[in-house]
Amino acid sequence: MVTLHDYGLVCAKKNFMHLGANLCSGPAPAKCLPCATGHYGAVKAAATSLGNWASSFAARRVVDRFIAVSHAVARHTGLTQGRAPYDVIPNFVPDDVEVLGPEDACLRGLPGSEFILFVGDLTRLKGIDVLLQAYASLERAPQLVLVGRRVADTPTEFPPNVLVFNMWPHSAIMHAWRRSLFGVLPSVGPEACATVIMEAMASGKAVVATDIGGMPDIVDHGETGLLVPSGDAQALANAMQTLLEDRALLARLEATSLAKVERLKAGAVVTRIEQVYR
Numbered sequence: 001m002v003t004l005h006d007y008g009l010v011c012a013k014k015n016f017m018h019l020g021a022n023l024c025s026g027p028a029p030a031k032c033l034p035c036a037t038g039h040y041g042a043v044k045a046a047a048t049s050l051g052n053w054a055s056s057f058a059a060r061r062v063v064d065r066f067i068a069v070s071h072a073v074a075r076h077t078g079l080t081q082g083r084a085p086y087d088v089i090p091n092f093v094p095d096d097v098e099v100l101g102p103e104d105a106c107l108r109g110l111p112g113s114e115f116i117l118f119v120g121d122l123t124r125l126k127g128i129d130v131l132l133q134a135y136a137s138l139e140r141a142p143q144l145v146l147v148g149r150r151v152a153d154t155p156t157e158f159p160p161n162v163l164v165f166n167m168w169p170h171s172a173i174m175h176a177w178r179r180s181l182f183g184v185l186p187s188v189g190p191e192a193c194a195t196v197i198m199e200a201m202a203s204g205k206a207v208v209a210t211d212i213g214g215m216p217d218i219v220d221h222g223e224t225g226l227l228v229p230s231g232d233a234q235a236l237a238n239a240m241q242t243l244l245e246d247r248a249l250l251a252r253l254e255a256t257s258l259a260k261v262e263r264l265k266a267g268a269v270v271t272r273i274e275q276v277y278r
Contacts, residue, residue: 070214092269117180127186135235177203206253
């Protein structure tokens with residue numbers, strides 16, 4: 001039994017993005033080696049790609065059953081076209097994830113009024129550039145709070161109304177979710193199974209996310225949040241503006257998120273995993 005938490009069965013980089021810019025159409029030596037070289041360098045790319053192909057070939061022949069954490073993982077790794085049995089079972093959050101611990105000093109930097117929250121690496125793959133473009137077009141927008149790790153392609157400058165915090169402890173992030181107005185996860189890459197959305201839902205928050213990867217498995221459009229096309233700044237802005245202006249809709253999404261997150265907690269998900277192993 002093997003659980004696929006990412007696209008590593010077919011992608012040496014594990015993110016299923018060709019040359020870091022576009023969703024991959026599937027593995028092929030002529031594509032994978034140049035793509036991996038841009039990520040790892042020539043020597044490591046060759047070793048990593050060859051090792052990945054060999055392990056994938058072996059896994060498909062010796063593994064009795066796969067568990068994919070989303071339908072996107074099952075589809076992009078070829079499970080849906082293969083012969084190997086598989087199940088789709090998501091990641092999960094702890095049963096008590098919504099229980100808040102002591103407040104960390106870093107929380108003092110949060111706005112005292114409403115704010116929109118993004119949590120994740122501050123990278124183009126997570127849609128930071130698209131988010132900043134969308135946010136700039138909002139009318140009467142509250143502050144935007146970004147909590148995450150700075151990487152090589154993180155923007156060097158941010159607008160005045162955008163607050164950026166680096167690598168907070170998980171307990172502080174959960175406090176931030178509770179205080180936020182709603183969350184946004186505009187990834188342009190196919191997130192395998194974004195637990196950050198589950199944490200927002202457990203905090204009773206709606207999320208605007210992109211309809212790529214495993215996010216449609218978690219976000220029920222119009223029920224627990226809103227889904228928009230990846231890379232579409234205007235669609236993202238429209239969805240965010242909708243939640244800013246339609247507070248009745250926002251309240252309904254919040255209530256549904258809080259109810260539906262129960263199926264994504266450890267108690268429910270682990271039971272499903274145990275059933276597969278029986």
